[in-house]
Each structure stands twice: as C-alpha cells, then as structure tokens.
Amino acid sequence: MSESGEVPLIWEPRDPVVENRDTLRCPSCGTGVSYLDGICSACGQVFCPGCGGALDDADLERCPACGLALMFECPGCGFSVAAGARLCPECHVLFVRRCPACDTRIMDAPSACPSCGKAIDLQRRSLSTIYLQGPGIVLLLCAQCGAKFPAEMGACPDCGQRVCPECFLLLTGDELDCPHCGYHAGRPCPACGQQVSMGLPECPACGQALCPACGAAVGESDVACGSCGTELALCCPRCNAEVAADSLRCPECGLDLSGTCPACGAPAGSSRGRCASCGQALCPECGAAIGSEDTTCPSCGADIAFFCPVCGQEVSASARICPRCGEALEE
Numbered sequence: 526m527s528e529s530g531e532v533p534l535i536w537e538p539r540d541p542v543v544e545n546r547d548t549l550r551c552p553s554c555g556t557g558v559s560y561l562d563g564i565c566s567a568c569g570q571v572f573c574p575g576c577g578g579a580l581d582d583a584d585l586e587r588c589p590a591c592g593l594a595l596m597f598e599c600p601g602c603g604f605s606v607a608a609g610a611r612l613c614p615e616c617h618v619l620f621v622r623r624c625p626a627c628d629t630r631i632m633d634a635p636s637a638c639p640s641c642g643k644a645i646d647l648q649r650r651s652l653s654t655i656y657l658q659g660p661g662i663v664l665l666l667c668a669q670c671g672a673k674f675p676a677e678m679g680a681c682p683d684c685g686q687r688v689c690p691e692c693f694l695l696l697t698g699d700e701l702d703c704p705h706c707g708y709h710a711g712r713p714c715p716a717c718g719q720q721v722s723m724g725l726p727e728c729p730a731c732g733q734a735l736c737p738a739c740g741a742a743v744g745e746s747d748v749a750c751g752s753c754g755t756e757l758a759l760c761c762p763r764c765n766a767e768v769a770a771d772s773l774r775c776p777e778c779g780l781d782l783s784g785t786c787p788a789c790g791a792p793a794g795s796s797r798g799r800c801a802s803c804g805q806a807l808c809p810e811c812g813a814a815i816g817s818e819d820t821t822c823p824s825c826g827a828d829i830a831f832f833c834p835v836c837g838q839e840v841s842a843s844a845r846i847c848p849r850c851g852e853a854l855e856e
Contacts (some may be wrong), residue, residue, distance in 0.1 A: 574609030597633035680724020781812025
C-alpha cells in the first residue's frame, strides 16, 4: 500500500499459450504454436503433434519421446497423412481431433476413440476453388453455383453457400467455427447480440435482416447495405424468389407485396383476412381480394376458410355475424 493509502495495481499479461489446451511453445524459439501444426511458423522447427517434443531427424517414423506414429493412412483413400493433420489433402476427409464424448485428443483416424470407445464418424468435406489471388484479396469459385466472390465474405452472394474465409473449407448448417482451421466464422447480430454464421441474410434468433457481406443490419426494402454498399437482392418472404424493389406482387407465388387492399388501396395486413378500411375479404396467403363464395383464392389457389374467433365456427367471407354464437365479426 502506498503512503496515500492507495493499493497499487499489478498488471500480469495473460498467456494465451498457457490458457489454450491445444497450444504449446516451440521447443526451439518459444513461439506459441498449435500442437496439430507440427511445425513452428516462426523458426521452422518440426515437433511432435502428440507431446510437442522437437523432431530433428526427418526420417523418424515415431516420436522418440512419446512413441507416436508420425504418419497414418487415410481410411478414405489410403494416402499417407501426417499425424495431427485435420484434413486429408488427397480426398478431403475431415479427421476428428477431439473425441466428442470424452474430449481426448486424437492424432490419427481411428474408427473409435481409444479412450472411451465412442464411434468416430469421419466426413468428406470440400474446399472452394481459388479463382484469383492477389495482394489483400482472394476470389473463390463457388462449388455450388460457379459464382465468383471474395473469400472474406464467408458465403456466396448468389446461392448462400458458406465457406471458411481462412482455409476455404465449405461450411455446413450453422457452423460457427471451422472444423479444419478453427477460424471463427461468425459475428454478433447487431440487434440481439447472438452469434450469427457469416453469410447468413437473417439472424436465426431475432429475425433481423443482415447484410451477407459485412453483417450490418439492413431494412427489408433496402437495395444496398448502408455500411459496406453491397447490393442486396429483395426476396419474397413466402417463396424466397427474387423480386424487384418496385414489385407489387411476387412473380412466382403471387404474394401481394404492396401492403395495400386491392379494393380500396388502404394499408391492409393480409394476415388479418379482411381489410380494416372497407371490409374486403383478403386471401391470408397472398393478399388478393376474394369473393364471398370463393373456397380457393383465384390468384394463388390457396384453400380459403374463415372462422369465428370466439367459437371456431367456420363462416363465409361475407358473414358479419357468427351463425353459432352471434359474435360480430371484424369488418
């Protein structure tokens, strides 16, 4: 404690190597490296991916310290792969490096975990093709649709296929961390803060529309991202077909995109089934006007049925009072 009575603060830097169970210090230069890399990026020292001991003989078949076999045969194609490798360079089988049941580190490609016996399922994954590479930019060729896009986007803007911006492995589902290189391919939603996979056009937690390029919040009618300027495609909320910014109706499914009653032009929500201004019956699917005797929508073909909100009795489109309970229906 100082003479003024203040307690001095002692700053102790955090050591990411000590805190990360999958990293160690290079046995030659002390640089923090991953066990699975097998070679130091700073000095080139080769080390055992099992125990981290230095390997100075290029012809070694096993680590002299821990006995780990330094090569194994890929079960997918028979290619000789270095111990600890995450992906077969020949057939792109993705190796499991930690048992999903007991968390044991795995260095080769067993059919079951050597510690707990849990069956290990191996996946064959694909990599995006590099179309063009230059200073500060890598253009990828989408494996799904053939479109070209910058790797940093994390997804093809045309078909939505996600890709790791670091190693270019194709990502599936909502993977946030690349299973090959460990790159975190996610970012926080600007509305709710939940992690969202890069390239997704919408937050799965809160539904906020997002720019697939930079992840900024965008409006449903925006034609370009206000943050990065990326042009945005407007899609029908029902069938996901691309529509023009001035479209009043979806060209694929017929959904009314105008937000107005087709009879009087007043703002009307099609989900309510009836225009609040003029009482016109509306198709709950596409928003088109329907007649009192229609059983299907003349525009989209959806089956039409109206029900009393109190007793559930089916009523006609023109009914103003429920025939069962006498409830006054919405006009």
